[in-house]
Amino acid sequence: MIRRHHDPLDRVDPADPADPVDPVDPAARRAVLRDGLGVALATGTYGVSFGAVSVASGLSVAQTCVLSLLMFTGASQFALVGVVASGGAPLSAAATAWLLGTRNTLYGLRLGPLLGWRGRRRVLAAHLLIDESTAMAVARPRAELARLGFLVTGGGIFVLWNLFTLLGAVGGTVLGDPRTYGLDAAVGAAFLALLWPRLSDPLHRLVAVLAAGVALGLVPLTAAGVPVLAAGGVALLTGLLAGVRARSRAGRSS
């Protein structure tokens, strides 16, 4: 899920698990617990908007709930149902969700050494790897606190997100024609709210405008779902072109 903050990896340095060891302060544990639960409550409850939007887009209640249980990464979920709503092929919908999901891979690269889990624990922990759990783990000074922040935030969101997805989906089914309630307009607003915190960077703003332009330009020419995927191509191209700039920036900061 993308929440309304900057990429967690942008602004904080990962903790060093090899820091000098003393017993973890109970107050520090309580603070991590409290922060994690607060974020979980704020994030989990907006599962209700996903549930309502998803059934409005043509998914069944069961499909909506399976999506929250299995995919469990909000931006990808909204993207999948958004492409379905615009009439896109199921494969385009899944591919868009995958592309948005690559973000979590990057989070994992950063968190893997910090959490230090192997085997079954790693397989289970991977499911909770989302924006919020990363943000609440990566800034912790100790591995134990990082694990606590990750589990409390990720686990709390998982429970609430799925509960509220079900509520939203059932509620959305009862409501009838979604257009009467403006639910079709809610989808665009949800994507904008997810995008908003990323627009502070000028390069991101440029990419956003280009991508929106390319997508709208392709709508009359291609099958539904293709314009959004093509916009992903804009990002890859810009990523390559921005290489020089990024290298010079990295050179300055090191």
Next chain:
Amino acid sequence: MSALWWAVLAGGVGCYLLKLAGLAVPASLLDRGWVRRSADLVPVALLAALVAVQVGAEGQGLVLDARAAGLGAAVVLLLLRAPFLLVVAGAAATAALLRLLAG
């Protein structure tokens, strides 16, 4: 099983595997400049395109309707730093009200 069910299952399993890959693959393999930059920009481009298509497209055509007004309301609410649910609900309410008034 319908094509939509396959999209739900394949999409879900794929997104899980992307998470697991991050935790399981040696960092040096993927932690390169172009990967990092693209992973940074891809969500921005996809979300911007999704906003545009959700609000401006009707089938194969481009339209300006109540959804655009809803997006305008969302922008105002975001500038006011409203929480996510309020932004979404405000956009929906604006579009619904406009449709109600337009009959």
